[in-house]
Amino acid sequence: MAGVSPGTVDRVIHQRNEVSPATRTRILKILKKTGYTPNLIAKSLASKKKYRIAALLPSASNDNPYWALPLKGVEKAIAEISDFNGSVDQYFFDLNNEASFIRVSDDLIKDPPDGILFPPVFPKSSLKIIQHLEAKQIPYVFIDSSLDDRNSLSYIGQDAMQSGFLAAKLICYGLRDRETILVINLARPEGIMHHLQKRQKGFISYFNTCRYDKKVRIDSLEIDLTQAGEPELHLDEYFIRNGEVRAIFVTSSKVHKIARYLKAYGKAQILLVGYDLIEENKVYLNDGTIDFLISQQPETQGYLGIMTLFRHLNRQNIPGPVQYSPIDIITAENINYYPYP
Amino acid sequence: MAGVSPGTVDRVIHQRNEVSPATRTRILKILKKTGYTPNLIAKSLASKKKYRIAALLPSASNDNPYWALPLKGVEKAIAEISDFNGSVDQYFFDLNNEASFIRVSDDLIKDPPDGILFPPVFPKSSLKIIQHLEAKQIPYVFIDSSLDDRNSLSYIGQDAMQSGFLAAKLICYGLRDRETILVINLARPEGIMHHLQKRQKGFISYFNTCRYDKKVRIDSLEIDLTQAGEPELHLDEYFIRNGEVRAIFVTSSKVHKIARYLKAYGKAQILLVGYDLIEENKVYLNDGTIDFLISQQPETQGYLGIMTLFRHLNRQNIPGPVQYSPIDIITAENINYYPYP
DNA sequence: CTGAAAGCGCTTACAG
DNA sequence: CTGAAAGCGCTTACAG
Numbered sequence: 154m155a156g157v158s159p160g161t162v163d164r165v166i167h168q169r170n171e172v173s174p175a176t177r178t179r180i181l182k183i184l185k186k187t188g189y190t191p192n193l194i195a196k197s198l199a200s201k202k203k204y205r206i207a208a209l210l211p212s213a214s215n216d217n218p219y220w221a222l223p224l225k226g227v228e229k230a231i232a233e234i235s236d237f238n239g240s241v242d243q244y245f246f247d248l249n250n251e252a253s254f255i256r257v258s259d260d261l262i263k264d265p266p267d268g269i270l271f272p273p274v275f276p277k278s279s280l281k282i283i284q285h286l287e288a289k290q291i292p293y294v295f296i297d298s299s300l301d302d303r304n305s306l307s308y309i310g311q312d313a314m315q316s317g318f319l320a321a322k323l324i325c326y327g328l329r330d331r332e333t334i335l336v337i338n339l340a341r342p343e344g345i346m347h348h349l350q351k352r353q354k355g356f357i358s359y360f361n362t363c364r365y366d367k368k369v370r371i372d373s374l375e376i377d378l379t380q381a382g383e384p385e386l387h388l389d390e391y392f393i394r395n396g397e398v399r400a401i402f403v404t405s406s407k408v409h410k411i412a413r414y415l416k417a418y419g420k421a422q423i424l425l426v427g428y429d430l431i432e433e434n435k436v437y438l439n440d441g442t443i444d445f446l447i448s449q450q451p452e453t454q455g456y457l458g459i460m461t462l463f464r465h466l467n468r469q470n471i472p473g474p475v476q477y478s479p480i481d482i483i484t485a486e487n488i489n490y491y492p493y494p
Numbered sequence: 495m496a497g498v499s500p501g502t503v504d505r506v507i508h509q510r511n512e513v514s515p516a517t518r519t520r521i522l523k524i525l526k527k528t529g530y531t532p533n534l535i536a537k538s539l540a541s542k543k544k545y546r547i548a549a550l551l552p553s554a555s556n557d558n559p560y561w562a563l564p565l566k567g568v569e570k571a572i573a574e575i576s577d578f579n580g581s582v583d584q585y586f587f588d589l590n591n592e593a594s595f596i597r598v599s600d601d602l603i604k605d606p607p608d609g610i611l612f613p614p615v616f617p618k619s620s621l622k623i624i625q626h627l628e629a630k631q632i633p634y635v636f637i638d639s640s641l642d643d644r645n646s647l648s649y650i651g652q653d654a655m656q657s658g659f660l661a662a663k664l665i666c667y668g669l670r671d672r673e674t675i676l677v678i679n680l681a682r683p684e685g686i687m688h689h690l691q692k693r694q695k696g697f698i699s700y701f702n703t704c705r706y707d708k709k710v711r712i713d714s715l716e717i718d719l720t721q722a723g724e725p726e727l728h729l730d731e732y733f734i735r736n737g738e739v740r741a742i743f744v745t746s747s748k749v750h751k752i753a754r755y756l757k758a759y760g761k762a763q764i765l766l767v768g769y770d771l772i773e774e775n776k777v778y779l780n781d782g783t784i785d786f787l788i789s790q791q792p793e794t795q796g797y798l799g800i801m802t803l804f805r806h807l808n809r810q811n812i813p814g815p816v817q818y819s820p821i822d823i824i825t826a827e828n829i830n831y832y833p834y835p
Numbered sequence: 836c837t838g839a840a841a842g843c844g845c846t847t848a849c850a851g
Numbered sequence: 852c853t854g855a856a857a858g859c860g861c862t863t864a865c866a867g
């Protein structure tokens with residue numbers, strides 16, 4: 154239509170400034186008038202450009218089955234982008250071993266990818282790798298938890314404060330007047346701990362809102378599982394020293410460890426709220442020991458993490474610096490319909 | 495590798511039997527050995543085959559704002575399949591006017607698409623169009639509600655019974671002993687009504703399970719809004735004749751009409767549970783009049799409806815005859831994170 | 836039964 | 852600054 158070759162049109166579309174202003178504006182006008190949109194299919198078929206993304210995730214050990222979930226989403230994304238010249242290298246580290254994170258991220262930096270997805274569970278070591286990335290202008294996306302004041306392309310995860318706030322609402326809704334709630338924090342690596350503390354903070358803050366109209370007592374308990382292994386002793390000790398507890402809020406996916414205790418010691422009637430749809434938790438949700446699980450579509454998080462990077466590399470629009478996951482409320486009655494689709 | 499032209503390879507891949515058995519097996523062997531998978535990108539770029547899907551949906555009038563939601567998902571699917579030679583024709587009818595459905599579906603049949611998505615809200619008229627479709631072997635997918643004993647390619651929507659069951663759990667959880675629950679059904683077209691009755695049935699059935707440990711009285715009220723317009727008078731009458739009500743379950747997205755009444759008449763402290771994230775409901779959820787909304791990712795339903803048809807037409811695997819949507823529990827505390835993404 | 840050629844809508848050197 | 856040509860991995864007539 155402009156009387157020029159496809160090559161020239163291509164040049165103005167991709168803003169390679171080797172075109173005379175005259176033809177440039179002429180082509181631009183026609184592009185706008187005809188509402189041209191590139192055919193992504195043809196584009197990727199013709200293009201030699203390949204994008205390599207790295208996913209740096211905690212390995213899903215017995216101790217951390219949760220991380221199998223985001224991985225599923227990553228794999229879905231891989232299947233989707235592989236026809237479009239996209240690939241993903243997977244790197245795994247041990248959530249209980251910062252050295253393993255450092256080792257793997259050093260590996261990764263040696264052969265720099267075009268973008269990287271990872272949860273900054275080890276803040277210091279994460280900062281180190283981020284410096285490398287920013288020096289080389291490699292975009293990175295945070296998943297699960299975030300690091301303040303960093304120029305990540307996006308953070309994909311839950312609004313931790315608000316999820317705690319919601320947990321408090323759920324518990325309060327079932328509470329009578331003058332009962333005791335216990336908040337349990339099971340210690341984890343620093344970056345995650347920070348995340349869990351936000352959940353706790355949100356939980357506590359609920360009781361300052363006008364929606365809350367009952368008198369409650371709130372206790373809290375911090376148990377370091379990296380040392381002791383299982384929480385039994387700590388709980389025994391707590392229950393001996395203190396009176397009745399009506400509800401327990403556990404700030405992490407390790408709620409099944411508390412559930413096991415409650416069930417074994419005839420305390421299953423205590424309201425129990427925790428996080429994440431891992432198998433261990435599903436069992437206790439179905440038998441009524443756990444009353445509510447708060448979930449966050451971890452599969453979708455993994456999927457969106459990769460897709461966000463891939464779209465950015467292909468100069469497509471991405472959602473922006475924060476992509477909050479939903480705060481799904483899961484009960485024995487609706488669990489069968491998650492995840493979806 | 496087989497010393498034949500690409501045309502011949504194409505013939506064996508697509509099982510057009512114009513190939514000698516000898517070369518056929520030779521090519522097949524190489525295909526298997528090299529692990530050939532077709533490049534879908536190239537395939538759709540080269541293919542002249544275009545698939546036309548029809549979406550036959552209720553128009554999203556002021557009376558039925560809900561239907562704007564599945565439409566969003568349909569539009570997302572359109573954007574996605576348009577590069578792959580897929581298109582969607584949209585047809586709209588009036589939910590309060592079966593004649594409009596008949597008219598539009600007659601139109602549609604005159605120019606038969608390759609597949610069709612619609613909610614069978616008018617069972618009789620739906621059966622009629624289905625007969626045409628089955629005669630012509632045109633696949634169809636149900637969205638929102640279903641029709642028993644029909645050979646739809648898939649049903650995409652909620653498990654209505656179970657969503658009512660969940661609603662009962664939520665209400666019971668906040669109830670004291672010996673209180674009254676009112677179930678309100680706001681009459682709709684037959685096919686939808688059938689759906690709402692399933693919700694009611696699921697709700698009632700909860701009180702026969704072992705999880706339920708309180709004494710309650712359950713009332714029900716059926717109000718035909720197609721006649722009266724607004725529910726005010728019916729509710730006045732009910733409240734005059736009956737005692738205290740502690741909780742109300744409305745089986746549809748019209749819960750905002752009940753919320754407006756409760757708020758206006760100083761009854762906002764009554765627990766109120768209903769369906770769907772339409773704007774009218776969000777207002778009352780945020781101000782506390784509505785306590786829980788049950789949602790079902792209608793955008794995803796519309797999206798999956800189109801994608802299911804498109805994948806089927808392209809001979810890709812599809813999920814099967816029933817794709818249940820999640821039964822999302824929405825409160826004032828988590829509403830901001832839906833829909834996602 | 837089989838091959839040769841054109842084309843889908845782009846990108847990518849290369850030549851001028 | 853611009854054009855002509857080849858090619859991405861397929862499909863689609865057409866010819867024999």
